[in-house]
Amino acid sequence: AQTVTQSQPEMSVQEAETVTLSCTYDTSESDYYLFWYKQPPSRQMILVIRQEAYKQQNATENRFSVNFQKAAKSFSLKISDSQLGDAAMYFCAYSKWTGNQFYFGTGTSLTVIP
C-alpha cells in the first residue's frame, strides 16, 4: 500500500531565509506523480509544485523547488526567500500514474517569523 510520511509536524523559518520540508513515500510502482500542496489557515488547498516520477530533473516553481530522490523515495520541498504569505500547512501527496487515487501526508505547519 502507498503511504506518505512527513516527519516534521512543525517548522519555522525567518523571513527571507530558506527552509526545507521533508517527505518520504512508499510505493512499488515505477511511474507516479508527487505533489506539494499548501493549505493556508481557513483557506482552500492549492498546488505548490508537482513532479513526474519518470523525470530525473527536479521541478522548480519560482521560489519553490524539490529534491526528488527516486531510489530513496524522498521528495523534499525547498522554499527560498521565505515570505510571510508562505505560512501555511504543507502537504506532500502521491498519486498513482492513473490518477485514480491520491495519498496525502499528515502535513507540516510552517511558521514564518518576521
Next chain:
Amino acid sequence: DTGVSQNPRHKITKRGQNVTFRCDPISEHNRLYWYRQTLGQGPEFLTYFQNEAQLEKSRLLSDRFSAERPKGSFSTLEIQRTEQGDSAMYLCASSEGTGAEQYFGPGTRLTVT
C-alpha cells in the same frame, strides 16, 4: 468560472440522521475526487469519478457512504445514519487529466452531535 464550490459549508446534525453534500467542480474538469480531513491530518481519499463513472472507492468508505455524479458534472456525497466519528471536513477536488493539478473546494464541515 469561480472554481470548485461546495454546499453547504457547515452542517450540524444529530447522530443517526442522513446528510448530503454537494460539489460543483470546474466545468471542463472530467475528474472529481472526494476526501475527508480531520483535525491535524491530511486529506484521506474517499472516492474518484471520471465523468459519471465512479472508478475508485476507498476501503475507508463504509456502506453508509454513497457518492454520485449523475451527469458527469456536479457530485453528491451522502452519509446515512451519521456517527460522531463522521465529524470532519469533507473536501471535493476536480482536475482535467491524469497527474494534473487538483483544484480543491472550500470543504463542508460536518459536526455530528
